Amino acid sequence: MIESERLFFIHNQKKVHRCESYENLRNQQALGSTDISNIGQHVILPSSFTGGARFMMQNYLDAMSLCKWRRNDGHFVGKSGVQLDNKNVAPYNKYLLKRYQAHINVQWCNQGSSIKYISACEESWWIFKYDVNYRHPVVIRLPFHLPDQQQVVYEADDDIKDVLDRPSISSSMFTSWMTCNKPRELGYAIGRIHSVSPKFGEAYFLRILLNKVKGPKSFEEIHTVNGELCSSFKDACYNLGLLDDNKEFIDAIKEANLPGSGLSLNEDQLKNLTLYEIEKILLGNNSSLKHYGRMPYPDVDSVSSSNNRLITVELDYDIPNLKNEFDQLFVALTNEQRDIFLDIMDAVKHNKGGVFFVYGYGGTCKTFLWKTISVAIRAQSQIVLNVASSGIASLLLTGGRTTHSRFIIPINLTEDSFCRINPKSDLASLERKTPLIIWDEAPMAHKHAFEALDRTLKDILKCVNPTNLIIPFGGKMIVFGGDFRQILHVVPGDSRQNIVNAYLSSSYLWQQCKVYILTKNMRLTVGSDPYAIEKIRDFSTWLLDIGEGNLGGPNDGEAIIDIPRDFLITNPHDPIISLISFVYPYILENFNIADYFQERAILAPKNEVVQEINDCLLSLFPGVQKEYLSSDSLCQSEFVHDEFDANLYSPDVLNGLKVLGLPNHMLILKVGVPVMLLRNIDQKNGLCNGTRLQVKSLGKCVIEAVILFGSNIRNQTFIPRMSLTPSEDKTLFKFQRRQFPLAVCFAMTINKSQ
Structure with a gap:
């Protein structure tokens, strides 16, 4: 009954109450107008009305803020060897859970048949307006507005002067909040600001800035960037890098x-x-x-x-210099390497074709063998294509490229995939003219990649000889290299059996491979310090025993092993600092030395550990840090369905997404810090996914850096912001992030280092 009377009152008052902005009311007063009965709009049902659609939506968004607020306070529980903290806990009602010993969902009632009568006691509680619920922590909504655009509610027959003379009219909750920020007062509550559609222009950009500017004391402070007052909130967003604009490329x-x-x-x-x-x-x-x-x-x-520039580039080598280089390389080959070299060169000379696999652990100098073979073939004015499964490995090869780039292998592979090479294209002509392809770090690729290349080369080379359709790789000679004991191809979320089944050794092509094995560790022949050589030998032997499954007794791949004490961090209080001190000794004095970061890096199995180490070292690094914020937006492909609601994915929601392979929304850098490139930009000049660089200067639109690794070492380059889209399908929608494709790289994952 009371709620009905309340609705009846609001219905009768809707022609009386009106709403208009403070600025427009002042403008009307300046024009001499006193009648405000036809200004503004009717107030029909306020959002504070219990049970109204806007009331329910605001409470729903408050609940989502609570879910998003779940922070890591250091507490966790262990289950099956996994640490679970607040981010792993679903929202719940603790009282109901303890009372009924079950998880009970509190749902939004949307059916009249579900509504039950309430008792007289509860009715009295509602009538006297006592609290019937509480929320902890408290969610405070901050209704923001543009300068002088706060909404004023008045009655139609009010005098405009009386309305504007009210003490509370010129201020609002938003302006009062900024006033309170001057002596920063701390409280315990979760803040939330209302969502705004992009069609509202400056208000939309103001909302974006409120998520970035901490504790602003005035409107001017909100649109001030690096000490410069911007003409609008939109310009401030652009200067912070929060907007996409083609002008950025010109800058x-x-x-x-x-x-x-x-x-x-x-x-x-x-x-x-x-x-x-x-x-x-x-x-x-x-x-x-x-x-x-x-x-x-x-x-x-x-x-x-030239009719085919790709072929011209691959033949553009100094032949006399290559012949002199080959003479030096050949005499340095070991007996194992020389036997493999002679077999491969004989097959190339007589155009025998074939598939070879050189199996050797780190230190057996497979890369040195690839270089010798490449120099020998190029010295004869022939073409050899050097490719690798990872960008970091391709940098070690002369003229190296990643396999996906060179052969246009699809990112999302299936058992029927083909490379996107037209048989009449220049790239297809290059493949026909090439007598040898060397593919390094082959075990890191999915078997479907090799099978896709096999089908593509058969299709390209069938015009040369129809029998090529039944020969592996169309009769083209392929030499694979790698070590199955290292990190293999990653199959996210799959079973152990399916991961093993994704190996090259599980492909139908493996039966055609002739396998060579390298066993001599060339690192033991470098240097003259017997103690250092002995330490390397012991470590190498221990690693091989792990890879071969010789430690931990008989096992099926899972065993408990003893790690030598020399390999352990013995500081239980701060192991990260101990590791940093060991790998990066005297970093504050040595970071400007050219070779310092070339010789060292920390490897870790998980991204979380890598992030923790990088954050720690970045905080210790000298210099002023600079923040780069990304511009995130939904891809246009998401707007093909009428039912898609773009308002559910506001910029602050997209900013909070951390996706594998993409830089974070906030990138913090300092001059001198080592970084890793996250995208292929210019592989010919050494800029590919995995390239390590050192920052030399931090501009507004570009970052200057020098290459730390590979054949283009010490080359200067400029890295711009790029629009990046995640390749994985874990997100339910597609979005793009314009950000510098870089990540701090004091530490990296083991998989990324190969």
């Missing part, structure tokens, strides 16, 4: 501009030279400006007249 080019050599070019010459350089980069990555319809093309005279 990045200007920022990365280096002083020239005095060469004078007119605008047309500069445009043509720029297009030519872009075309060279695209051609080196199996593409061309011709593939982009709206892009201009450089003058024909500027571009190589």
Whole structure:
């Protein structure tokens, strides 16, 4: 009855109560208007009305804030060897759980038949407006607004002067909150701000900034970036990197501009030279400006007249120098390496084809063997394609590329996949002209990748000889290399049996492989310190015994082993600091030395440990840190369905997502810090997924760095922000993140280091 009367009162008052912004009311007063009965809009049902649609939605969003608030307070329980903290706990009602010894869901009632009568006692409680529930911790909603845009509620027959003279009108909860921030008062509550659609313009950008600016004391402080007052909230978002804008690319080019050599070019010459350089980069990555319809093309005279630039690049070597280099490399081969080298070169010379696998653990110098074979073939003006399953391994190969880049292997592979190579393309012609392909770190790839290349080469080479359709890889000679005792291909969430079944050794191609084994550890022949050599030998033997399953007694792959005390961190109080001191001794004095970060890194099995080590070292590192914030947005492909509600995925929700392979929303860097590249940018110049670099300067739109590893070591480069999309399918929607494709790299995962 009381609720009915309340609704009846609101219904009768809806023609009386109106709502308008403070600024518009002041403008009306300045124009001399006193009648405000036709200004603003009717107030029909306030969001505070219990049971209303807006009331229910606001409480739902409060509950979601509580779920998001679950923090790691250091407490955890162990179950099956796994530590579980607050993030693993579903929201629950502790009283009901203890009372009924069961998890009880508190659900939103949306059916009239589910509503029950309440007792007289509860009715009295409601009538006297006593609290019928409580929430801990408290969720405080902050209704924000643009300057002077706070909403004012008044009656239609009120005088405008009386309305504006009210003491509480010129202030609001939002402005009072900013006032309280001046002497920062701490409380215990969860704050939440209302969502806003992008169509509201500046209010939308203000909401984004409120999630980034801590404790602002005024509107001006909210849109001040690096001490500069921006003209609008949108400009402030752009300067913080929170928005996508093509202007950013222009700013990045200007920022990365280096002083020239005095060469004078007119605008047309500069445009043509720029297009030519872009075309060279695209051609080196199996593409061309011709593939982009709206892009201009450089003058024909500027571009190589070769029919196939891919072949030209692979033949562009200094033959006399290669022959001299080969003489030096060949005499350094061990007997095992020499036998393998001679077999492979004989097969290449007589065009026998075949599939080979060189099996050797770390230290047997497989890379040295690949280099010797490559130099020998290129010295004869022939082509050898060096590829690797990982970007970090491809950097060690002369002219190396990742397999996915070189052969355009699909990211999401199936048992029927093909490489995206047209038989009439330049890349297909390169494959036909190539007598040998070397594929390093082969065990790290899924067997479907090898089978996709097998089907593709058969399709490309069948025109040369129809019998190539029944020969592995179409008769092309392939040499694989790797060690099955190292980290293998990762199959997320799959069983042990399926992971083993994904190996190359489980493919139908393995039966065609001729296996060679390298056993001599070349690291034991380097240096003259007998003690150091003995230590390396002991460590190498222990690792091999683990890989062969010789430790821990008879087992099926799971065993308890004893780790030598020399390999353990014995400090139980702060093991991370002990590890850092061992791997990075005197880091504050030595980080400017060129070779310091080239010789050391910390490897860990899990991303969580890597993140903890990197955060610790970054805090110890000298210098001023700089924060880079990403611009996150939903992909346009998500808007094809009418029922898709983009408002559920506001920028702060997307900002909070941490996805494997993507940089975090907030990237914190310092000058001198080692970083890892997370995307393939320019593999020919050593910029691929896994490349380690050292930061030299931190700009607004580009980051200057030098390469620490591989054949392009010490080369200077500029890294811009890029729009990145996660490749994994764990997210229920597709989104893109524009951020620098970098991650701090004092430590890295074992898988990433291979």
